[in-house]
Amino acid sequence: MLITTERPAVPRPALTTTVAKEYVHRAALAExxxxxxxxxxxxxxxxxxxxxxxHSFYASERGFHDPLLLCETVRQTFPLLIHAAYGVPFGHQLSWSHFRYRVNPGALRAGATPADIELHIRCSEIRRQRVVPSSIRMDIEAVRDNALLAVASARSGIHSPTVYQWLRRDRGDDIPRVYGQAPSPTTPVHHGTVGRHRARDVVLTPTPRKACWQLRVDTSHPVLFDHPVDHVPGMLLLEAVRQAGHALAAAPAAETPTFMDVRFHQYVEFDSPCWIDGTDTAPPADCADRGARIDARQNDVPVFTASTGMTDLTGA
Incomplete structure (x- = not known):
């Protein structure tokens, strides 16, 4: 016979969920x-x-989180606040013009549980078209366990569907067609040369020129291409900066990009080669062991320029 007895109340844990995937322009909840x-x-x-x-793409290496997780987190923050805080309707498109971050290597150490991050964000330089923003700057301090993880800043344009179609001419009004006509991916460089474990994650193709690569675009990649788009995504371009920084080293060590400063000049299109040139530079002051400058051109026009600082995490 079952007998009901009184039991002490069990405290209900605080419940956590993710924001709606639509707010961060993602198709996969896991991302x-x-x-x-x-x-x-x-x-x-x-x-x-x-x-x-x-993570399947932004993997922890040698016990440290990938700094490009910070970049993707900042990227998601833009559409979240644009839609949820500033009332920009869905269907508007965002485009980065400048992105910069600097991370504390020691704070990247992975623990026994997932890393909880707070982003303290101040928005400024807000221009409005009627009542909604048309461009905005965000300055960000990322905190983990009450310690500073990173600082970042970014500027983004915000385009209504009408403006975006005008900017993109015959590309933005038929995204499935443009996406579907993207060429097959070119041959990757050896994955170990660019700090990767799998060929499918490589975004550079070798060329006869030293320190010059063709951008490799694989639209079937489930993370870099989470959903159809009409141009090469910014996160793929940041990955190209990282991989070029690795490839410039004669013998890549346990390095990670703890600094980036990237200026985006043009959209990178699917239908013509994009060439990536890398040059060794002095490291950014007090934040990296090795520096590199990365320049990208498409159809003889600069599409983005970047500087990066690579830090050896062996002693971090």
């Missing part, structure tokens, strides 16, 4: 890193995020 946001004051917000202990 949403943001867990919430709240407004602190006018144009001042806190966004919370969680990084997995490992």
């Amino acid at each position: 949403v890193f943001l867990t919430g946001w709240h407004k602190m004051a006018d144009d001042h917000f806190v966004v919370t995020a969680q990084w997995p202990r490992s």
